[in-house]
Amino acid sequence: MAQFSALEKLGITFLAAILFTILINVLKFVYTYVVGPTMNKVDFKSKGKWALITGSTDGIGKEYAKELAARGCDIILVSRSMDKLKTTAEEIEKDFKVSTKIIQANFSDGEDIYDKIGREIADLEIGTLVNNVGVSYIYPEYFLDIPDWKQTLENMLKTNCVSVTRMTGLILPGMLKREKGVIINVGSGSSMIPSPLLTVYAATKAYVDKFTEGIEMEYNKKGIIVQCVMPGFVCSNMSGIRRSSFFAPTAKAFVKSAISLVGTTSRTTGYLPHALFLNAINTIHALTGRFGVWLVTRSMENSRRKALKKYKKQ
Ligand SMILES: NC(=O)c1ccc[n+]([C@@H]2O[C@H](COP(=O)([O-])OP(=O)(O)OC[C@H]3O[C@@H](n4cnc5c(N)ncnc54)[C@H](OP(=O)(O)O)[C@@H]3O)[C@@H](O)[C@H]2O)c1
Numbered sequence: 001m002a003q004f005s006a007l008e009k010l011g012i013t014f015l016a017a018i019l020f021t022i023l024i025n026v027l028k029f030v031y032t033y034v035v036g037p038t039m040n041k042v043d044f045k046s047k048g049k050w051a052l053i054t055g056s057t058d059g060i061g062k063e064y065a066k067e068l069a070a071r072g073c074d075i076i077l078v079s080r081s082m083d084k085l086k087t088t089a090e091e092i093e094k095d096f097k098v099s100t101k102i103i104q105a106n107f108s109d110g111e112d113i114y115d116k117i118g119r120e121i122a123d124l125e126i127g128t129l130v131n132n133v134g135v136s137y138i139y140p141e142y143f144l145d146i147p148d149w150k151q152t153l154e155n156m157l158k159t160n161c162v163s164v165t166r167m168t169g170l171i172l173p174g175m176l177k178r179e180k181g182v183i184i185n186v187g188s189g190s191s192m193i194p195s196p197l198l199t200v201y202a203a204t205k206a207y208v209d210k211f212t213e214g215i216e217m218e219y220n221k222k223g224i225i226v227q228c229v230m231p232g233f234v235c236s237n238m239s240g241i242r243r244s245s246f247f248a249p250t251a252k253a254f255v256k257s258a259i260s261l262v263g264t265t266s267r268t269t270g271y272l273p274h275a276l277f278l279n280a281i282n283t284i285h286a287l288t289g290r291f292g293v294w295l296v297t298r299s300m301e302n303s304r305r306k307a308l309k310k311y312k313k314q
């Protein structure tokens, strides 16, 4: 190094540090998305005969139900609309030759539903729980201007936070007795990035993230696999995105990827392009501060304006 000046040495060290960081991150991605899924395959059926999925008649939840049925689990569907429950159960029985059970529950309702669900599942060996149910704003909006304020927020807290907590409380004891089980909680990438105009939704998903982290720390050593999945955009009724793209996969493609990461990582976006997308936003935010926030806010305000125009027309 004798021929380099002190400044050059500093530059070389700095460059090496950057290259090293990039290399570590690439290796992490390769492990998480390529090596891990082939090494740590989880046999869901061996964890227990039944898998219970909340919010399982549409979108991401329905795809988790189908993926778990394809792996031989019998399926318990818990959702709001009876007709959708029946058609989904029929479809799964026919396509995967497994048993199904349906439980109608509106997670915006009170306490009673957990007594009811508890009674219905009392004798069932549930090896996998997917806490998927969740609701968001019907369009991005400033906190104080959310329509039907009190009811909307109460429903959101109950459906997004209380459900995850109570369903885990119902099902974890049986898993502990058998010393095995998988709990997958569906959060959202919105809790990892700046999320103005979706404040309460993102905050409920931050709860899911933190709750999952703690449960994982407490019960992983007892044989329970716990994972928080925090997707970016996925085509579904909730997101309003119909056509799939690189950054917004179909629910089917998303779940195929996310479920392959169970056993490899306990906190994930579930889908490589989502990880890249969220990392890019956070990098811009970290480098530019308020400018990043301004960018996100402007884009949220745009979708708010568009949605309001659409609602006024109807
Ligand atoms: N789509 C995305 O871009 C995205 C991104 C990040 C995170 N997520 C999260 O992924 C999860 C699933 O979202 P999704 O896009 O698949 O939603 P979705 O297509 O709207 O499906 C929601 C499912 O949950 C049920 N459900 C909704 N509210 C309910 C309630 N109060 N009680 C009982 N069941 C209820 C629905 O049943 P009914 O049809 O009968 O109401 C439906 O089966 C949510 O937790 C969401 O926050 C989604």
Ligand SMILES: *[C@@H]1O[C@H](CO)[C@@H](O)[C@H](O)[C@H]1NC(C)=O
Pocket: 080, 106, 107, 108, 109, 155
């Ligand atoms: C679910 O429950 C909430 C709160 O009780 C209610 O406002 C909503 O209409 C119910 N939804 C359905 C589809 O029953």
Ligand SMILES: *[C@@H]1O[C@H](CO)[C@@H](O)[C@H](O)[C@H]1NC(C)=O
Pocket: 058, 138, 237, 238
């Ligand atoms: C789709 O979502 C809207 C609210 O965003 C809701 O009113 C409608 O019932 C949902 N449709 C289906 C098929 O779930």
